[in-house]
Amino acid sequence: MGSGAANPGVGERLLRLVDRTGLSVLATQMGKGVVAEGHARSLRSLGIHRPDHAHMALDRADLVVALGYQPNEHPPLAWQQDRNLPVVHVNDSSAKREAGYQPEFEVIGRLESSIDQLADAGLGVATDWTDELRNEIVARLEAEEGPEDCVDPLDVVRVAADLHQPGDVVALDNGVYRIWFARHFPSPDPHALILDNATASMGAGLATATAAARLGRRSLAVVGDGGLLMNVRIWCPSPRHSAGPAPGWHRSTSSGRRWRGGDRDRASCSSTVRSTIASTTPCRRIAP
Numbered sequence: 341m342g343s344g345a346a347n348p349g350v351g352e353r354l355l356r357l358v359d360r361t362g363l364s365v366l367a368t369q370m371g372k373g374v375v376a377e378g379h380a381r382s383l384r385s386l387g388i389h390r391p392d393h394a395h396m397a398l399d400r401a402d403l404v405v406a407l408g409y410q411p412n413e414h415p416p417l418a419w420q421q422d423r424n425l426p427v428v429h430v431n432d433s434s435a436k437r438e439a440g441y442q443p444e445f446e447v448i449g450r451l452e453s454s455i456d457q458l459a460d461a462g463l464g465v466a467t468d469w470t471d472e473l474r475n476e477i478v479a480r481l482e483a484e485e486g487p488e489d490c491v492d493p494l495d496v497v498r499v500a501a502d503l504h505q506p507g508d509v510v511a512l513d514n515g516v517y518r519i520w521f522a523r524h525f526p527s528p529d530p531h532a533l534i535l536d537n538a539t540a541s542m543g544a545g546l547a548t549a550t551a552a553a554r555l556g557r558r559s560l561a562v563v564g565d566g567g568l569l570m571n572v573r574i575w576c577p578s579p580r581h582s583a584g585p586a587p588g589w590h591r592s593t594s595s596g597r598r599w600r601g602g603d604r605d606r607a608s609c610s611s612t613v614r615s616t617i618a619s620t621t622p623c624r625r626i627a628p
């Protein structure tokens with residue numbers, strides 16, 4: 341399930357399809373949240389190309405129904421490897437064919453109506469093996485820990501998730517933390533976590549969060565120091581603006597492994613991240 345499924349009206353139809361057929365759902369990063377990850381048929385989301393926990397689903401699958409998926413949002417060779425899984429492409433336009441993405445069938449049209457027709461076609465798949473698979477993926481994700489030294493990106497994900505309220509937007513720039521958010525942020529809807537794994541351009545996160553704030557949404561930008569420097573000038577609140585994003589700042593390496601203050605213990609760094617985000621000025625509606 342890819343970015344095309346994140347459009348209004350698709351999610352509830354997909355749930356009906358899943359409930360009727362027993363099909364399980366694996367999201368790309370950009371399709372995350374269309375089906376809640378707590379749903380019994382969710383096999384969670386793809387994080388990094390490979391190896392990743394959710395890839396276990398693709399290693400054992402017999403068929404992929406690619407709903408609203410575009411190859412540029414998660415390279416097909418990264419999930420196909422040498423498996424050469426048969427693919428049914430379901431989207432509003434023809435497949436952009438490339439190595440690893442040569443669908444046997446294409447269902448072209450409005451996604452909502454294609455999903456409805458699939459749901460009514462009387463299909464049914466066994467769910468016992470996917471139940472086991474889901475338990476295994478969830479157990480692996482729950483056992484996962486971030487880097488040992490000081491603050492790790494998983495802490496940031498947990499704090500962002502704890503503070504998240506309905507309607508809030510978390511906008512990710514492009515850095516290694518995106519993988520941790522893709523794996524662990526429990527997106528309640530497809531627009532709670534906004535990221536771009538297609539063009540994957542650094543500098544987009546802060547702009548996205550600022551745009552969301554201007555639309556009256558409480559927003560949080562998660563940005564690496566590199567990404568921040570690419571777009572930092574949009575951050576400075578202008579005198580015209582009554583409120584703007586306030587900074588939370590940690591310096592990391594590009595691997596995300598060492599954070600400044602590495603001599604402090606993890607618990608104290610975790611609480612620093614929490615209080616930094618919690619004390620950040622909520623973005624209010626800004627006068628245009």
Ligand SMILES: Cc1ncc(C[n+]2csc(CCOP(=O)(O)OP(=O)(O)O)c2C)c(N)n1
Nearest residue numbers: 514515516540541542564565566567593594
């Ligand atoms: C405009 C642009 N240039 C280069 C890249 C390639 N790139 C992806 S992540 C990355 C490093 C990001 O560093 P930072 O923002 O500090 O985040 P970190 O991964 O260190 O947490 C680079 C150079 C990109 N995605 N976009």
